[in-house]
Every structure is written in structure tokens, then in C-alpha cells.
Amino acid sequence: MLSIKNLHASIGDKEILKGINLEVKAGEIHAIMGPNGAGKSTLASIIAGNETYEVTEGEISLEGEDLSDLAPEERAHKGVFLSFQYPVEIPGVSVTNFIRTAINETRKANGKEEMPANEMLKVIREKSELLEIDRKFLSRSLNEGFSGGEKKRNEIFQMAMLEPKLAILDETDSGLDIDALRIVANGVNKLKSDKNAIVVITHYQRLLDYIVPDFVHVLLNGKIVKSGDASLALELEERGYDWIKQEQEA
Amino acid sequence: MDLKEKLVSSFMAFEERIDVHSELHDVRTSAIKNFENKGFPTKKDEAWKYTSLNAILKNDFTVFPKTESNIQYSDVQKYFLHEVDTYKVVFIDGVFSSHLSSTTHEGIDVCLMASALTKPKYKMVIDTYFNQIANKDDSLTSLNTAFAIEGAYINIPKSKVADKPIEIMYFSTGSEAALMTQPRNLVIVGENSHVQIIERHQSLNDNPVLTNSVTEIFAQKRAIVDFYKIQNDNLTANLIDNTYVSQKQESHVSVHTFSFGGNITRNNLNFYHFGERLTSTLNGITIIGEKQHVDHYTLVKHSTPNCESFQDYKGIYSDRSTGVFNGKVYVEREAQKTNAFQKSNNILLSDKATINAKPQLEIFADDVKCSHGCTIGQLDETAMFYMQARGIPKKEAKALLMYAFSNAVIENIKIPELKQRITKIIANKLGVKIGFDL
Numbered sequence: 001m002l003s004i005k006n007l008h009a010s011i012g013d014k015e016i017l018k019g020i021n022l023e024v025k026a027g028e029i030h031a032i033m034g035p036n037g038a039g040k041s042t043l044a045s046i047i048a049g050n051e052t053y054e055v056t057e058g059e060i061s062l063e064g065e066d067l068s069d070l071a072p073e074e075r076a077h078k079g080v081f082l083s084f085q086y087p088v089e090i091p092g093v094s095v096t097n098f099i100r101t102a103i104n105e106t107r108k109a110n111g112k113e114e115m116p117a118n119e120m121l122k123v124i125r126e127k128s129e130l131l132e133i134d135r136k137f138l139s140r141s142l143n144e145g146f147s148g149g150e151k152k153r154n155e156i157f158q159m160a161m162l163e164p165k166l167a168i169l170d171e172t173d174s175g176l177d178i179d180a181l182r183i184v185a186n187g188v189n190k191l192k193s194d195k196n197a198i199v200v201i202t203h204y205q206r207l208l209d210y211i212v213p214d215f216v217h218v219l220l221n222g223k224i225v226k227s228g229d230a231s232l233a234l235e236l237e238e239r240g241y242d243w244i245k246q247e248q249e250a
Numbered sequence: 251m252d253l254k255e256k257l258v259s260s261f262m263a264f265e266e267r268i269d270v271h272s273e274l275h276d277v278r279t280s281a282i283k284n285f286e287n288k289g290f291p292t293k294k295d296e297a298w299k300y301t302s303l304n305a306i307l308k309n310d311f312t313v314f315p316k317t318e319s320n321i322q323y324s325d326v327q328k329y330f331l332h333e334v335d336t337y338k339v340v341f342i343d344g345v346f347s348s349h350l351s352s353t354t355h356e357g358i359d360v361c362l363m364a365s366a367l368t369k370p371k372y373k374m375v376i377d378t379y380f381n382q383i384a385n386k387d388d389s390l391t392s393l394n395t396a397f398a399i400e401g402a403y404i405n406i407p408k409s410k411v412a413d414k415p416i417e418i419m420y421f422s423t424g425s426e427a428a429l430m431t432q433p434r435n436l437v438i439v440g441e442n443s444h445v446q447i448i449e450r451h452q453s454l455n456d457n458p459v460l461t462n463s464v465t466e467i468f469a470q471k472r473a474i475v476d477f478y479k480i481q482n483d484n485l486t487a488n489l490i491d492n493t494y495v496s497q498k499q500e501s502h503v504s505v506h507t508f509s510f511g512g513n514i515t516r517n518n519l520n521f522y523h524f525g526e527r528l529t530s531t532l533n534g535i536t537i538i539g540e541k542q543h544v545d546h547y548t549l550v551k552h553s554t555p556n557c558e559s560f561q562d563y564k565g566i567y568s569d570r571s572t573g574v575f576n577g578k579v580y581v582e583r584e585a586q587k588t589n590a591f592q593k594s595n596n597i598l599l600s601d602k603a604t605i606n607a608k609p610q611l612e613i614f615a616d617d618v619k620c621s622h623g624c625t626i627g628q629l630d631e632t633a634m635f636y637m638q639a640r641g642i643p644k645k646e647a648k649a650l651l652m653y654a655f656s657n658a659v660i661e662n663i664k665i666p667e668l669k670q671r672i673t674k675i676i677a678n679k680l681g682v683k684i685g686f687d688l
Contacts, residue, residue, distance in 0.1 A: 034492065045635075048635075048639045049635075049638070049639065050635050052631065052635075053636075071638065071643075071644065072635060072638035072639045073638040073639075073640075073641050073642060073643045073644065073647075075639075076638070076639055076640055076641035077641055078641075081639075082639050084636060084639075086632075086634055087636065088630070088633040088636040088637075090633065090637075090650065090651070090654045091654045091657045091658070092653060092654045092656075092657025092658075092660065093650055093653065093654055098650075101642055101650070102637075102640040102641045102642055103641075103644070105641045105642050105643060105646065106641040108331075109641070112496070162357075162640070162641070208582075
């Protein structure tokens with residue numbers, strides 16, 4: 001599904017990613033953990049095509065297709081989804097209208113007809129129930145005045161609507177109380193299938209109690225320095241990151 | 251002969267068409283004298299520092315167009331609202347067109363200025379209101395006053411709600427190589443009355459046009475007036491809009507200015523207060539490109555206590571376009587408990603585009619709330635990335651962001667069809683088809 005080889009990226013003169021290698025297969029859940037400033041969000045952002053960063057070396061491909069020259073929207077059309085750590089507020093554009101535009105642009109790019117309005121409404125109803133989203137919420141301006149939890153839930157709602165092949169969840173657990181966390185995780189788990197893959201980026205192990213990863217990677221100073229199974233996350237929770245840093249230095 | 255001399259000498263020809271023995275003639279004579287003394291404003295005038303009329307004044311404008319026109323409703327239909335019925339006061343090349351208009355005298359007067367200025371039954375009203383709030387010192391207003399004959403006359407008596415919106419339309423057909431017109435509108439809204447008015451100036455071809463328009467609006471106690479100005483004209487059309495608003499107690503007057511087209515557009519918008527607890531709203535959206543120029547010059551004069559004014563102007567400038575926002579709020583010593591807010595937010599989409607923003611607050615009362623804020627920036631890159639990452643292409647994402655940026659002003663449009671229209675014009679301006687009614 002996703003293949004990242006020797007990825008180096010920088011912003012200005014500062015190198016942030018220093019040779020990332022990552023293979024994610026369909027049906028898998030990967031977690032990327034690491035301390036602040038390790039480059040986790042940068043990696044997520046670069047996979048989605050953020051042009052603020054310059055990829056200086058290496059490649060990212062999705063199902064064998066090189067993504068390097070594709071704009072963010074083209075990557076989205078191919079099935080890449082990024083749940084933002086800080087979703088953007090767009091006054092005057094309702095959640096429904098926004099998602100409708102996103103879906104129809106994606107369908108258009110894939111040579112499909114626009115989704116008929118009644119079908120759209122049906123899917124919206126289904127997916128909003130999945131995430132326990134109030135219908136009134138859907139007619140509000142996108143993210144405007146939403147609480148932290150509402151923003152995150154709305155991100156996962158959009159993910160549910162767009163049905164991506166590869167979903168990257170960037171700090172989706174931050175700002176969520178325990179009930180919201182459960183709802184969001186439950187939604188993600190229901191969307192999971194053997195045809196898609198999920199990369200969860202998080203500081204804490206908490207989310208991984210609900211979304212159980214097949215693999216856990218530790219990102220430190222722009223590199224993946226350790227990989228393991230779900231038990232690695234528990235170990236990190238207990239021991240922090242210092243022991244890994246020491247291992248690295250040794 | 252330059253345009254000023256041409257206008258001054260044309261006044262004599264104009265006198266042959268009008269009644270020179272009326273009081274009105276004295277008003278016109280002193281007005282043309284004022285214009286003759288002051289001439290057209292230049293960049294040396296503080297109020298015109300950022301807007302130069304020099305280039306357009308070089309055109310050889312015809313000041314009295316031929317009165318015939320063969321414009322049919324089908325030619326101009328698209329400029330009118332369709333879903334709601336409206337009263338229409340329509341002018342072709344500055345001259346009233348009865349076959350395109352739909353006027354009324356039933357309960358309210360929606361008709362033409364030429365009748366109001368000449369028929370005896372309107373004399374009292376004209377004496378009371380005509381040229382009473384317009385600035386007699388201003389040279390361009392004076393020029394208009396001197397030649398004032400064509401325009402809309404709207405008089406809503408006490409406790410009446412105008413049953414339909416009123417569209418005031420000025421079309422120029424290009425029958426003259428270059429045309430200058432002086433439309434003059436008078437709007438009187440009685441106590442407890444309510445009216446919605448849309449004003450538009452539209453060229454139907456690319457011959458240069460210069461419109462020097464004056465509108466006087468009188469809102470009596472508790473009157474509600476919503477006035478929408480749609481400026482989406484051709485690149486050869488120039489507009490100087492001078493609007494003067496007089497408000498009595500508890501009245502609400504809002505003027506919304508949508509500037510999307512034209513070559514040079516100057517909006518002189520002035521509010522004067524003559525009563526307490528009234529509200530003035532001045533909203534604007536400006537979206538221009540190429541070498542277009544839009545100048546908003548506003549004045550709100552708070553002279554009475556407990557009044558509010560709100561100004562919210564959004565501007566998006568691309569290419570080499572230039573914008574000006576000069577907003578003056580004057581709070582006199584008597585005007586205690588004034589709330590006056592002013593906002594001007596601007597986005598520059600190109601390195602060559604310019605905005606000159608100048609808020610001016612002069613406050614002489616000590617118990618007031620006044621604020622002004624001005625921002626100039628570029629499009630939010632993070633927001634662009636967010637939308638693109640959801641599959642919305644760059645161009646559409648940009649359009650949505652600009653729509654979101656202008657939204658606070660669009661939300662204030664109270665005629666649904668007009669709101670849709672404005673949204674559509676914005677989408678067209680931005681070169682996208684927005685696939686839903688926003």
C-alpha cells in the first residue's frame with residue numbers, strides 16, 4: 001500500500017526527516033510514536049503532499065505509484081487521507097457542503113459521476129450515526145467554533161465519508177475526552193478493512209488501547225529508530241523515550 | 251476644451267430645457283459655480299490622494315446623450331432579479347426608460363426624479379429634502395446637483411413596507427463614443443417604514459463611461475432601509491458614487507457595496523445622525539484584478555447619543571489592482587454612549603496589487619466605545635493545504651477560502667436571490683464553478 005524509501009525532507013536549511021523507511025500493507029495499522037519535534041507531523045504532512053516542505057531525497061509511493069509529483073488534491077483523489085492535528089476553520093461553508101464538494105471532486109477526478117443528492121444524504125446520515133454526530137452539527141460552518149473534540153470527530157467523519165485507502169491520523173487523540181476518544185476509535189475500527197491501511201501518529205499510548213496497531217515505530221530526530229509490535233507502545237508508555245535515545249547513543 | 255469647461259458651458263444649454271424661474275434653478279446655479287471654482291478633484295486633495303481621475307477625464311465625453319434607444323428587456327434581463335417581483339426604475343444612457351421600468355404611485359412613490367423636480371405636487375417634498383443632506387461644498391456633488399434631472403425618486407410614507415424590492419438600473423449602450431451621466435436619486439423613508447433597494451450601473455459595451463451619481467437617503471424615525479450597490483461593470487466604466495444618508499431616531503440604515511468590476515470606482519458614503527438609538531451599517535466586498543481601482547471613502551458622523559455604527563469592508567486584490575479604504579468616524583461631544591466599530595480586512599493575491607487603508611477616528615465624547623481594525627494579508631496556506639488534502643483542487647479551494655473570507659458581509663444580504671447572485675458573481679470572479687448554493 002504505502003512504501004516510503006530513504007525519505008529526507010527539510011524546511012529552509014533545516015533537515016527534519018533524515019532517511020525514513022516505512023512499508024505499510026493493506027489491512028495493517030501502524031503507529032508512529034515519538035517525542036515532540038521528532039518529525040511525526042512533518043512526515044504525515046509530506047505524505048499528504050504539503051509543499052511547505054522540500055523532499056530532498058527518497059520516495060513515497062502508494063500501491064506502486066510514485067506520489068512525488070502529485071499535488072495534495074491528486075493524492076487525496078488516489079485515496080490518501082490526512083486527519084489534521086489542527087483542523088482549519090472555514091466560516092460560511094457548512095460541514096455538509098464541504099464534504100459534498102470533497103466527495104464530488106474526488107469522484108470527478110476518478111471519472112465518476114457526482115453522487116446523487118439523495119444517496120449523499122443517506123451516506124451522511126449513516127456515517128454521522130457511526131460517529132454519534134448530531135445532525136444540527138452538519139449544517140454548521142466547518143470547524144468554526146467547534147470544540148477540540150468536535151473538530152477531531154469531524155475529521156473522522158470526513159474520513160468515513162471519503163473512504164480512503166490510506167488514512168493518516170495525526171494526533172487524533174489530542175483534545176479528546178475519554179468518551180469522545182472511544183467514539184472516534186470505534187469509528188476508525190469500523191472503517192478498517194483488509195483493503196485499507198491506517199497510520200496513527202500519537203504521543204501517547206492511550207489511543208492505542210482502542211486502535212490496536214500491528215506495528216509500532218519510534219521516530220526520533222527524523223529517523224525511525226525502533227520498530228516492534230503493540231507491546232512496544234506499552235513499554236514506551238512506561239519507560240518514556242530516554243532509554244531509546246540512550247540505546248541510540250550507545 | 252477640457253471636460254470641466256465643456257460641462258460649465260453645457261450648463262447654459264441645459265438651462266434651456268428647464269424652468270429657470272424656480273428656486274431649484276438657484277440651487278443649480280450656485281452648484282455649477284462651486285464646481286467651476288473647484289473643478290475636478292486631484293491627488294493634491296487629501297480626500298483624493300490615492301485616486302486619480304486624470305486619465306479618464308481625457309476622454310471626450312458627451313454630456314447630453316441622444317434620448318433614443320432600442321434596448322429591449324431581453325437585452326438586459328439578466329441584470330434584474332427574477333425570483334422575486336420588483337419595482338424597476340431604469341435608465342438608458344442616463345435617460346428614463348418607461349418601457350423597461352415598473353414604477354408605482356399606489357401607496358408609495360417609486361418613480362422618476364424628473365417628474366418630482368418639475369411637478370407642483372412634489373414641490374413641498376423636494377423643497378424639504380432635495381440637496382439637503384448632500385455636501386454642497388463637494389465639487390462633484392455640486393456638478394451632479396447642477397445637472398440633476400434624471401434619477402429615481404422613492405418616497406415611502408409613514409408605516410408602509412414597500413411590498414417589493416426596488417431596482418434602480420442605469421444602463422449605458424455605447425451609442426456615444428464616450429458618455430458622462432449625472433444620475434440623482436432621492437429616497438425618503440417615512441416613520442416605521444421599510445424598503446429594500448438595489449442600485450446598479452452597467453455598460454452594455456466597451457465605450458468609456460463616467461457616471462457621477464448622487465443619492466440622498468432620508469430615514470425617518472424607526473425606518474429600516476437596506477441599500478445594495480452592485481458594481482460589476484466593464485473595464486471601461488468609471489463610477490463616482492456619492493451617497494448621503496440622514497437618519498432619525500431608532501432608524502436602521504445599511505448600505506452594502508459590492509465592487510467587482512469597473513475601471514475606477516469611488517464610493518463616497520456619508521452617514522449623518524439626527525436622533526438617538528439609531529444604527530448605521532456600512533458593508534463592502536471588493537474583489538478586483540487587472541488594473542482596476544476601487545476607493546471606499548466613508549464617513550460616519552455621530553452627533554447624537556446612544557447610536558451605533560458598524561463598518562465591515564473585505565477586499566481581495568489580484569494582478570495590478572489597487573484598493574483604498576479611508577474610513578472616518580467622527581464622534582461629537584454630545585454623542586455619548588456611541589458604539590462605533592470599523593473593520594477593513596484585505597487579501598493581496600499578487601505582489602503587484604496594492605491597498606491603502608486609512609482609518610480615521612476623531613472622538614470628542616468621553617464615554618464611547620470605538621474600535622477600528624485593519625488587516626492586510628495573503629491567503630492562509632494551511633487552510634489551502636487542508637482543503638486540497640480533502641481532494642478539493644487548488645482553484646476551488648482558493649474560491650472557497652475567499653468566499654469564507656467575505657462571508658460575514660454576504661450573510662448580511664437580506665434578499666435571498668441577491669445573496670445567491672453575489673455568491674455566483676464571486677465564483678465567476680474567481681473562475682470556478684461552485685457546485686452548490688453556498
